[in-house]
Amino acid sequence: MESYLQEVKNFRQKWPNIEFVDLIFTDINATPRGKRIPVSALHKLHKGIALPLSTITLDTKGNVVETAGLGEELGEPDNMCFPIADTLMPTAKEQVGQIMLSMMDESAHTPNPLFIRNIVSEILEKLHAKDQHPCVALELEFYLIDRKRGEMGALQTAINPNKKSREKDTEVYDLDGLDDYADFLADLNKVAQEQGLNTSGALSESAPGQFEINFNHSKDVLRVCDEIIIVKRLIRQIANQHDFDATFMAKPFSEQAGNGMHIHLSLVDSNDNNHFSQQDGEPSNLFYQTMAAMLAQTSDSMALICPNVNSYRRFVPGAYVPTKADWGENHRGVALRVPISDSNNRRIEHRIAGADVNPYILAAVVLSAVLASENYTKDQCPNPLSDDAIDLPLRMSEALDQLERSELTPYISKEFVDLYLACKRSELAEFERAITPLEIDWMLHSA
Numbered sequence: 001m002e003s004y005l006q007e008v009k010n011f012r013q014k015w016p017n018i019e020f021v022d023l024i025f026t027d028i029n030a031t032p033r034g035k036r037i038p039v040s041a042l043h044k045l046h047k048g049i050a051l052p053l054s055t056i057t058l059d060t061k062g063n064v065v066e067t068a069g070l071g072e073e074l075g076e077p078d079n080m081c082f083p084i085a086d087t088l089m090p091t092a093k094e095q096v097g098q099i100m101l102s103m104m105d106e107s108a109h110t111p112n113p114l115f116i117r118n119i120v121s122e123i124l125e126k127l128h129a130k131d132q133h134p135c136v137a138l139e140l141e142f143y144l145i146d147r148k149r150g151e152m153g154a155l156q157t158a159i160n161p162n163k164k165s166r167e168k169d170t171e172v173y174d175l176d177g178l179d180d181y182a183d184f185l186a187d188l189n190k191v192a193q194e195q196g197l198n199t200s201g202a203l204s205e206s207a208p209g210q211f212e213i214n215f216n217h218s219k220d221v222l223r224v225c226d227e228i229i230i231v232k233r234l235i236r237q238i239a240n241q242h243d244f245d246a247t248f249m250a251k252p253f254s255e256q257a258g259n260g261m262h263i264h265l266s267l268v269d270s271n272d273n274n275h276f277s278q279q280d281g282e283p284s285n286l287f288y289q290t291m292a293a294m295l296a297q298t299s300d301s302m303a304l305i306c307p308n309v310n311s312y313r314r315f316v317p318g319a320y321v322p323t324k325a326d327w328g329e330n331h332r333g334v335a336l337r338v339p340i341s342d343s344n345n346r347r348i349e350h351r352i353a354g355a356d357v358n359p360y361i362l363a364a365v366v367l368s369a370v371l372a373s374e375n376y377t378k379d380q381c382p383n384p385l386s387d388d389a390i391d392l393p394l395r396m397s398e399a400l401d402q403l404e405r406s407e408l409t410p411y412i413s414k415e416f417v418d419l420y421l422a423c424k425r426s427e428l429a430e431f432e433r434a435i436t437p438l439e440i441d442w443m444l445h446s447a
Contacts (some may be wrong), residue, residue, distance in 0.1 A: 004046045004083060011088045012039065015097060018090060022098040024229070025051060025081060025227035027058040028116070028423050029307065030358035032233055039097065042088075048108055049101070056103070056114055057419065059427050061311060070114075077304075080108035087226055089195040092187070092237035097309050100226055114359040114416055117222065123367045123411065130213040132275060134367055135266045135347075136224050137217040140257040141355050142235060143252055144181070144209045144244040152370075152437055158209040158244055167208030183424070184242045191234055197227050207256040217264065221363055228261075228359040250306070250354030251313035258314035258321065259355035264339070265366055266347040274344055281343035288381040289373040291348065292329055294336055295382060297372065298325040298352065300406030301365045302392055303399035305353040307424065309431050314354050322352055326389035327382070334385065336390070352392070368411030396428055423446050 012018075023034040023044055033055060039044075054076055057068040064071040080103070087100040103115040109206055111118035114281050127134060146156040146166070157167040162180035185202055202213045213231060218224050232248060239246035250260040267275040267286070276287040306312060314321050322335035325349075329338040337349040353362050382389065393399040 001046045003085065005043060007085070007088055008042045008217060012042075015090050017095060018097045019032070019095045020097070021088070022091070022096060022225065023049065023081075023101055023232075024098055025055060025101045025103070026117075026229055026358075026360075028056055028358065028420060029058070029059070029060055030360065031062075031197065031349055032060070032229060032230060033058065033062070034101070042099075045083050045099070046258055048080040048082050048104070051081050051101075051103070052076050053079045053103075053112075053114075056112075059423060059430075063386040065423045065426045067426050068370075068419050070419075072325070076268070077106065079106055079112055080104045082108075084226065086196075086223070087230070089230070090191070092191050092234055092241065093208075097144045098233075100229065113413060115365060115418055116358065116416065119412060120222060120225065120360050120363050120367065123364060125369060126371060127367065128375050131269045132370065133268050133270065134218050134221055134361070134370065135219045135268055136221055137264040138215045138224060138228060138359070139212055139262045139264075140215075140228060140248075141212045141229065142232075142246055142248050143207070143209060143259065143263070144184070144211065144239055144246055145252070147240075147243065150280070155247070157253070158266060160209075161242070169411050184238060184244070187241065188235065188238045191238065192231065195230060195234070196355075197231060197234075199231065205257065207253070210259070211259060217266070217313075219268070221367070225359040225363050240395075242364075246385070249356040250308065250311040250356045254313070257319060260314070260321070260351065261353050261355045261357055261359070261362065263350045263353070263362055263366055264347050265350065265370075266345065267370060274346055275423055276346040276348075277343035283346065285378045286348065286373060287348075289376045290370055292376040292378075292381040293305070293372040294348065294350070294366070294369040295325045295327060296376070297365070297404055297406075297408065298335055299390060299392055301403070303359050303403040303424065304361050304365055304412075305395070306396070307358065308356055308400060309352050309396050310430065312396055312399075314390070323391065323394065324391055325384055326390040326414050328384040331385065364412050365408075366406065373413050375376050396424070400424055 018039050020036050021039050022036050024032045025034045054064045054070040056068050057065045059065050081101040084100040084102050091098050102117055103112040105112050144158040146158055150156045160167055160180050198216045200214045200216050202211050205212045235246050278284050313321050320332045326334045327336035328334040330340050335352050350366050395404050
């Protein structure tokens with residue numbers, strides 16, 4: 001309590017113009033939900049705030065998924081939520097701050113086992129007990145787009161603020177393109193620094209109006225995930241201030257590159273020695289065991305890290321998006337890439353997820369493979385770029401079925417997996433009931 005009250009005191013002294021604070025709670029899709037309170041009420045938050053348990057199961061439109069069993073059937077019970085340390089910070093709105101919340105049970109003493117951030121915390125405790133400390137870095141892609149929709153509601157690429165024309169050319173790592181968006185990027189960087197985010201900056205990506213923001217490696221995995229929630233909200237706020245919209249859809253444009261979110265993982269001991277390397281600099285047995293475990297879990301976990309119908313539209317040939325459970329060194333076409341590095345920085349880059357993934361779920365999936373690595377041997381790791389690599393499930397329905405049959409539950413609880421399946425099958429059923437303009441165009445007179 002004392003540390004939180006001190007955090008509030010420091011915040012109010014540093015940001016005296018802030019009048020309101022947004023209390024942010026993330027649902028199963030990692031969408032920020034919550035309440036706005038006067039800054040003068042912040043000190044009361046150490047006692048917790050009651051929120052309906054069903055808020056975990058809100059769908060992409062913000063509706064409670066009743067089939068998940070946490071809504072009316074239970075009488076919409078409340079659970080207690082508490083502030084997450086070091087997430088009290090300003091936003092891009094001058095008079096509004098924000099703080100993130102984590103959910104406990106009704107008694108307010110035990111972390112709620114269905115809240116995915118708590119699941120990640122539990123996995124980390126198990127790894128730390130083995131003197132295994134994950135060090136992760138994330139890369140997040142997004143598009144700046146026109147706020148105006150095109151024909152039949154289609155998304156449109158951004159109007160370049162310098163050239164005054166619609167973006168249409170692909171120029172990877174285009175520095176001049178960054179200059180065209182200098183005002184947006186400067187404001188983004190300014191507030192990111194004020195928020196204390198561990199970002200190393202943005203670069204132009206492989207499609208018109210697409211950018212990537214990179215985060216530095218950190219052993220504070222939960223903080224890394226928290227910062228993805230924070231930075232997505234920040235990007236949207238700054239984009240709106242510059243008359244853009246921003247999207248983290250996995251595949252917003254059918255003919256352009258999708259938005260990915262890659263996670264880099266290394267594993268160190270308490271002295272920062274890399275578990276993935278031997279003393280002679282060669283890869284360790286644990287490196288190959290972890291690689292084998294990750295590859296074995298890729299298909300089972302596909303539904304967790306590709307959460308929407310649109311997620312699967314990224315997986316097209318020639319787009320540097322994996323379609324098989326394979327790995328390789330310095331190769332961007334594989335599911336698990338080993339980037340160029342020295343032995344101290346040997347790491348695995350997990351390249352499957354899109355930018356629409358819940359970062360806590362992505363972390364849980366990757367870290368669960370580290371836990372599972374003890375069940376594999378070095379010899380069980382397939383060869384790089386193996387022709388025998390299995391195909392990933394590339395339709396949402398197939399991925400959900402595979403998740404239901406999976407053996408992930410020793411690491412990610414069956415209760416959470418069942419909850420997730422109920423939510424995602426509800427969303428998929430609603431999507432499949434919708435009649436699209438394309439099928440009308442195809443079938444109106446041909447059927």
